[in-house]
Amino acid sequence: MKALVLTENKRMELQEVSEEPLADNEMKVKVKYVGICGTDKHLFHGQPGSAQANPPIVLGHEISGVIAEAGKGVKSQLKVGDRVTIDPNISCGYCDYCHENKPQLCVNMQAIGVTRDGGMAEYVNVPETNIYKIPDSLSFKEAAMAEPVSCVVYGIRQLTIKPQYTALVVGDGIIGQMFTQYLANRGLKKVDVSGRNPKKVETLKKIGATKVFNPEKEEHDEKYDIVIECVGVTATLERAINFARRGGQVLMFGVSNPDDLIQVNAYDIFFKELTIKGAFVNPYSMRDAIHILADKTVDAEQLITHEINLEDVPDVLAGNINYKITKAIIKLDDE
Numbered sequence: 449m450k451a452l453v454l455t456e457n458k459r460m461e462l463q464e465v466s467e468e469p470l471a472d473n474e475m476k477v478k479v480k481y482v483g484i485c486g487t488d489k490h491l492f493h494g495q496p497g498s499a500q501a502n503p504p505i506v507l508g509h510e511i512s513g514v515i516a517e518a519g520k521g522v523k524s525q526l527k528v529g530d531r532v533t534i535d536p537n538i539s540c541g542y543c544d545y546c547h548e549n550k551p552q553l554c555v556n557m558q559a560i561g562v563t564r565d566g567g568m569a570e571y572v573n574v575p576e577t578n579i580y581k582i583p584d585s586l587s588f589k590e591a592a593m594a595e596p597v598s599c600v601v602y603g604i605r606q607l608t609i610k611p612q613y614t615a616l617v618v619g620d621g622i623i624g625q626m627f628t629q630y631l632a633n634r635g636l637k638k639v640d641v642s643g644r645n646p647k648k649v650e651t652l653k654k655i656g657a658t659k660v661f662n663p664e665k666e667e668h669d670e671k672y673d674i675v676i677e678c679v680g681v682t683a684t685l686e687r688a689i690n691f692a693r694r695g696g697q698v699l700m701f702g703v704s705n706p707d708d709l710i711q712v713n714a715y716d717i718f719f720k721e722l723t724i725k726g727a728f729v730n731p732y733s734m735r736d737a738i739h740i741l742a743d744k745t746v747d748a749e750q751l752i753t754h755e756i757n758l759e760d761v762p763d764v765l766a767g768n769i770n771y772k773i774t775k776a777i778i779k780l781d782d783e
Contacts (some may be wrong), residue, residue, distance in 0.1 A: 451569035459493035472521030482567035483510030509536035509561030512591035598737035621676030632656020
C-alpha cells in the first residue's frame with residue numbers, strides 16, 4: 449500500500465509498504481481523510497507529542513474511513529463497510545493510572561500515528577475498542593476532526609462553566625478556534641480571543657468571538673473567569689495566568705516544548721485563588737465529539753482551510769509553503 453513514512457527527523461518519503469497483519473482484536477480501516485495536527489509538526493521536527501515518535505513511522509492520528517477487514521477475535525458490533533473515526537490513544541488497562549480510571553495518564557500508552565503507524569497511508573490497523581461509528585449525516589472530511597474536537601471536549605470538562613462567565617481563548621489557531629466556537633455555542637456571556645493574525649479576526653467573529661485583540665500591540669486590562677491557553681509558548685502561558693480574574697480558572701492546553709519554563713507570581717495564585725489545570729489527550733470524549741460535529745456545535749467545514757494530498761504533507765510540516773494554513777486535511781481516497 450502507499451504510505452507517507454517519516455524516515456528521520458524532518459524527512460518524509462512516499463513509499464510502497466507491506467500491509468501489517470491484523471491482530472485478533474484489530475480492524476483494518478481504509479483511510480478516507482486524515483488531519484494534520486500541531487503534534488505532527490512536533491514529531492516531524494523530532495520533538496515529542498503525546499509521546500516520542502521513533503522513525504521509521506507513519507504519522508497521522510486524526511482519521512476517518514471505512515472498515516475494510518476484521519481480525520478473527522473481534523467482538524465489536526462494528527462490521528466491514530461501516531463508516532468510522534478512531535481514537536488514536538491506546539491505554540494498557542493494567543497500570544495504576546488505568547486502574548484509577550485515568551487512562552490518559554497510562555504509563556504504557558501507545559498512540560496511532562505516534563508510537564505505531566497511523567493514517568497517512570491507505571490502510572491503518574486499529575484496536576476494535578478505539579473505533580467509533582459515525583452517522584451518515586457526518587462527512588468523512590468532518591469526521592477526521594473528531595479526535596481534536598474530543599481533546600477540546602476533555603479540556604472543557606476540566607472547567608466549571610456557567611452562563612454568566614466570561615472566557616478568553618489565548619491563540620487564534622485551529623484549537624483556539626474550536627474552543628471559541630464551542631464556548632460561544634454553549635451560551636457564555638462573552639468569549640474573547642487573544643491572537644496575532646489580523647487575517648483571522650473575521651473568521652473568529654463569525655464563529656462567535658465577542659472581541660479579538662493582539663496583546664502585543666494594544667492595551668487590554670480586562671480579566672476573565674476562564675482563560676484557555678492554546679499556544680504553548682512561554683509568553684502566552686504567562687499571559688494566560690495574568691488574564692485570569694480572582695477566582696478564575698486557567699486551562700493549559702497548548703503543547704509546550706518540554707524544556708520550557710514559565711515565571712508565575714506565587715502570591716497571585718494565592719490571592720486570586722486561581723485554579724490552573726492541564727488537559728492531556730481525550731479520555732471518554734469521542735462519542736461527544738462526534739455528536740458535537742454532527743449538530744454543528746463545532747462546524748468543521750467552517751474551520752478546515754485546506755484540503756491537500758499526501759505529496760504536499762512534508763512541505764506543510766516543514767513550513768515550505770507560501771499560503772497560510774489554519775487546518776489542513778489530507779484526502780486519501782477518491783471513492
